[in-house]
Amino acid sequence: MPTPRPPSGTRERPERQAAPGRPGRQRDAFFDNAKYLAIVLVAMGHSWEPLKGDSRILESAYTVVYAFHMPAFIIISGFFSRNFDMRPDRLKRLVTGVVVPYVLFETAYPLFKSLLTGSHEDISLLDPWYLTWFLVALFVWRLTTPLWKLVRHPLPLAIGIAMLATVSPDIGDDLDLQRVLQFLPYFVLGLCMKPEHFGLVRRRWVRIVSVPVFAAALAVGWWAVPRMNTGWFYHRDSAQELGAPWWCGPVMTLAMMGCSLLLTSCFFAWVPRRTTWFTTLGAGTLYGYLLHGFLVKLGDYRGWFDHPWLHRPLGEILVTVLAAAAVTALCTRPVRRVFRFAMEPAMEWAFRQDAVEQARGRSRGSRRVPERAGV
Numbered sequence: 001m002p003t004p005r006p007p008s009g010t011r012e013r014p015e016r017q018a019a020p021g022r023p024g025r026q027r028d029a030f031f032d033n034a035k036y037l038a039i040v041l042v043a044m045g046h047s048w049e050p051l052k053g054d055s056r057i058l059e060s061a062y063t064v065v066y067a068f069h070m071p072a073f074i075i076i077s078g079f080f081s082r083n084f085d086m087r088p089d090r091l092k093r094l095v096t097g098v099v100v101p102y103v104l105f106e107t108a109y110p111l112f113k114s115l116l117t118g119s120h121e122d123i124s125l126l127d128p129w130y131l132t133w134f135l136v137a138l139f140v141w142r143l144t145t146p147l148w149k150l151v152r153h154p155l156p157l158a159i160g161i162a163m164l165a166t167v168s169p170d171i172g173d174d175l176d177l178q179r180v181l182q183f184l185p186y187f188v189l190g191l192c193m194k195p196e197h198f199g200l201v202r203r204r205w206v207r208i209v210s211v212p213v214f215a216a217a218l219a220v221g222w223w224a225v226p227r228m229n230t231g232w233f234y235h236r237d238s239a240q241e242l243g244a245p246w247w248c249g250p251v252m253t254l255a256m257m258g259c260s261l262l263l264t265s266c267f268f269a270w271v272p273r274r275t276t277w278f279t280t281l282g283a284g285t286l287y288g289y290l291l292h293g294f295l296v297k298l299g300d301y302r303g304w305f306d307h308p309w310l311h312r313p314l315g316e317i318l319v320t321v322l323a324a325a326a327v328t329a330l331c332t333r334p335v336r337r338v339f340r341f342a343m344e345p346a347m348e349w350a351f352r353q354d355a356v357e358q359a360r361g362r363s364r365g366s367r368r369v370p371e372r373a374g375v
Contacts, residue, residue, distance in 0.1 A: 030198070031076055032282025034271045036331065038076075039285040040324050041069040046296045047323035050305035051316055058316055059230075060221035066233040067217070067256070068263035070134075071186045075264065077138060078190020084145040088351075094142055096347050097286075102128075102135035104342045105290050112294060116301045126174045131293045133176040133236075140180050141187040148188050158188035159253070166249025169238040182235035185257060201265045202273060210266030217263060232256060284331035286343055291330045292323075 045065045052059040084090055102125075109129040110121035128136050148154040165171060165181035200206075231242050232252055239249030281288075299305055309315045329335065336343070 027283070029275045029279045030202070030271060030273050031080075032279045033273075033276060034072065034076060034268060035282040035285045036278045036328075037267075037271060038069050038072050039288045039327055039331065041065050042073075042289065043292045043296075043323040043327035044320050045069065046292070047319050048316075049296075050300060051311055051319065054311045055313075055316060056222060056225050059225045060218055063221040063224065063230055063233065064214070064217045064263065066230070068260050068267055070183065071260040072264045072267055073134075074137075074183055074186040075190040075193070078141070078187040079193050080190075081142050081145050081187070082149075082191055084142050086146065092347075092351050094139065096345050097343070098135050098139045098142070100345055100347070101286070101290065101343050102132055102139070105129075105135075106132050109293070109297070112297065113301065116298065128176045130297070131290060133179050134289070136175050137180040137183060137187075140175075141184065145191060148191055154188050155185065155192055158185040159257070162257075163250035163253045166239050166253055167246045169240045171238070176236060178238065179234075179236045182253070186260070189261075198268065201268045202271075203269075206265070206269040210269045213262065213266050217259075278328070280333070281328060281331040284333070284336045287336050287339055288327040288331040290343070291335070291339065292327045295326055296323075 045062055048058055048062045052062045084094075106125055106129055107123055109132070110123050113119060114121045148158070151157055162182045162185050165178055171177050171181070229242050229244075231237055233256070235256075239246050239252070242248075244252075304310075305319075307315070310319055
């Protein structure tokens with residue numbers, strides 16, 4: 001697939017920068033900016049969880065953020081998975097960039113809790129802890145990419161699967177398959193998108209319209225706080241498990257997807273197209289995503305969020321700023337160098353070099369946009 005071109009109808013041309021360590025490959029600043037801003041929203045949302053029960057305003061902001069931050073991530077992940085196939089080098093990258101981090105962090109999170117709380121948490125690779133569900137989902141989605149490129153109507157099929165998942169409580173918790181299936185349409189949507197589709201939401205009039213849209217979303221969120229089960233936003237339970245009739249599952253799937261896509265479009269409209277001070281941080285969002293969970297859990301296990309002053313407006317602002325600063329620091333190059341062994345291990349010893357080298361030889365000279373294994 002050709003390298004993304006600046007979409008027509010935009011006044012600014014997105015600046016492109018070389019990916020670190022890969023001088024021949026170019027990254028679009030827009031997507032790195034979007035990934036960084038989305039991971040900041042993820043960290044802020046997680047820091048709000050222990051505080052939102054005492055503030056209706058904070059809980060409404062939390063609801064709005066949860067309506068679109070993961071869909072935005074997943075759409076971008078799908079977009080950069082368009083070229084994935086079963087070539088050996090790409091399968092190797094899937095293992096080293098997704099499977100290995102999952103195993104390591106799925107082990108590290110329960111050990112971390114056991115160390116701090118004195119509990120004896122079981123380690124199970126079938127029951128994703130906290131943030132690791134996304135790695136399971138990304139592995140399944142990317143591995144099935146050739147199938148989605150084969151079928152005639154992939155997006156309606158993915159939506160149908162998500163709707164069926166919401167009425168199937170017997171799916172259970174193994175590998176967090178409810179989330180894998182319910183978030184699937186966003187990944188397939190990303191697979192179906194082309195660079196010019198992002199140009200549709202990067203126009204001046206869309207940016208202007210997005211302001212009242214977000215204001216209306218916050219108002220609706222404030223109204224819905226005491227009236228709606230926020231569990232719908234997590235996409236991890238069936239309708240029956242949320243105490244609703246079975247038919248609410250398919251209806252809420254469509255309603256939530258419409259809401260999520262609207263807010264995601266408004267979010268993309270405000271993402272800078274030029275290179276900024278945080279553009280390079282977009283290459284390290286997997287690091288920020290997986291590592292910031294330890295900081296949030298540390299505060300939870302130590303009871304830091306129980307201090308009364310943190311539940312006041314100034315305290316909530318302070319926690320928000322600290323969360324944004326912490327996840328920003330975790331996306332920087334020094335942190336990435338330290339933790340590369342866990343996030344992007346080479347593992348040459350584990351693979352047959354002849355197969356990998358043959359695949360690399362076939363790919364030389366290709367101008368396709370490379371898939372990105374991380375968040």
